[in-house]
Amino acid sequence: MKHPTMTTTALAAAGLCCALASPLAQADTGKLLLTGGVSTIDGAAGGGLTPWAVIGSNATEGEIGGTAHLTRVNTRDYGLTAYGAALGFKDRFELSLARQDFNTGITGTSLGLPGLHLRQNILGAKVKLAGDAVLDSDTLMPQIAAGVEFKSLDSSGLDATLSALGAKKSGTDVYVSATKLFLAQGLLLNGTLRATKANQNGLLGFGATLGGANSSYRLQPELSVAYLLSRKIAIGAEYRAMPNNLEAAGRAAGLGNGLRSQDWKDIFIAWAPTKNVSLTLAYVDLGTIVPATTGSRRQTGTYLSAQLAF
Amino acid sequence: MKKILTAMALALASLFCSGAFAQDMMGQDQLYKTFGEKPGLTRLMDDFMTRLVADERTRPFFEKANQQRIKEQLVDQFCQLGGGPCVYKGADMKSAHGSLDINKAQFNALVEVLQQAMDAQGIPFSAQNQMLAKLAPMNRDVITVR
Secondary structure, three states, X not given: OOOHXXXXXXXXXXXXXXXXXXXXXXXXXXXXXXXXXXXXXXOOEEOOOOEOOOOOOOOOOOOEEEEEEEEEEEEOOOEEEEEEEEEEEOOOEEEEEEEEEEEOXXXXXHOOOOOOEEEEEEEXXXXXXXXXXXXXXXXXXXXXXXXXXXEEEOOXXXXXXXXXXXXXXXXXXXXXXXXXXXXXXXXXXXXXXXXXOEOHHHOOOEOOOHHHOOOOOEEEEEEXXXXXXXXXXXXXXXXXXXXXXXXXXXXXXXXXXOOOOOOEEEEEEEEEEEOOEEEEEEEEEOOOOOHHHOOOOOOEEEEEEEEEEO | OHHHHHHHHHHHHHHHHHHHHXXXXXXXXXXXXXXXXXXXXXXXXXXXXXHHHHOOOOHHHHOOOOXXXXXXXXXXXXXXXXXOOOOOOOOOHHHHHOOOOOOHHHHHHHHHHHHHHHHHOOOOHHHHHHHHHHHHHHHHHHOOOO
């Protein structure tokens, strides 16, 4: 493979999968269907765009389990492929690894970098702090978890541009999530608060200092709602607020609001035909992504994700 | 952004309200009636016990137990939880399970088997969830191995 980090990620993912295939993890793991969530594009368990307080995999207390996922997003001007794996330990800790490959499409071409792909690795960890999202149906107490995502962007043709904007190539997100299933109503709510510097989830670097733009951590709320149509099918919506540090830096660079970013949202349907497989289809709206080169088009499109869980 | 948030809030509010109104209008024993009253609950528990013994995850807890007595107690318990005219007279959940080694995976396995049994009786998903919401908190007393 051309990209050493890609090889490393693939090997690590394969390692996680081998761990899954061990007899220990193959023992019948005991979470209820869909209660481990699906895989986010960043690798952590949750919805599609935002992590939840649930611990990924089918493993419940005293068990070890894992997941592997492949996700494809196509918007009007861009494409994103994300894949990765996660391990769940005793329904308490979660370790995840994901790789994202973003096809810059027309924007790369406009910058004189046709075929430019932006790639990043994300190492995630999450710990459940309190509560049980599913079984505590007589209280309002949600399941609460805290997590961290270490994101690292590969070198690319965009390095000089990001450097000029004062954006770093790696960054760390920290988040707290609260998830509650209102069992009698079949309704799940999740709220996540994330501290982040990431521009477009890190694909355009972290922070931006050009022209004195604010480059500090921002607190961003994220909200998910899911309704259970049956044990195997959930529909819902997500909203993920994003920082907009690049806009000011872009203005200082004479691009007007050409680097403005907007919040991400989606509506989704998730289907688990068996305990080990789930498929998620969504319509996403990622707002503007580098509107300077895309006619300020909102990046709407499709999201399709498959997950294997053990 | 505001539009979406407002729509989400409205959808949530309407879901909760519809649930609350439905309960008021349907009366206290609606869940009991949806489960088919005593005859329906008896059919459900007969099938449930057969499935519990057939499933290797739950079999060890039931194959040598007094199945008839457990079924009768489950009928009473579900009848009472559903608002029906019964009183569960069995032991409380803590003393009933204190001598058993039950972990969360086994508790969840029992929930799955119950869901299959409720499906087999044609009990609607929403009614199943209303009953499960009354049963789920019992995990604190039923699960003895954490």
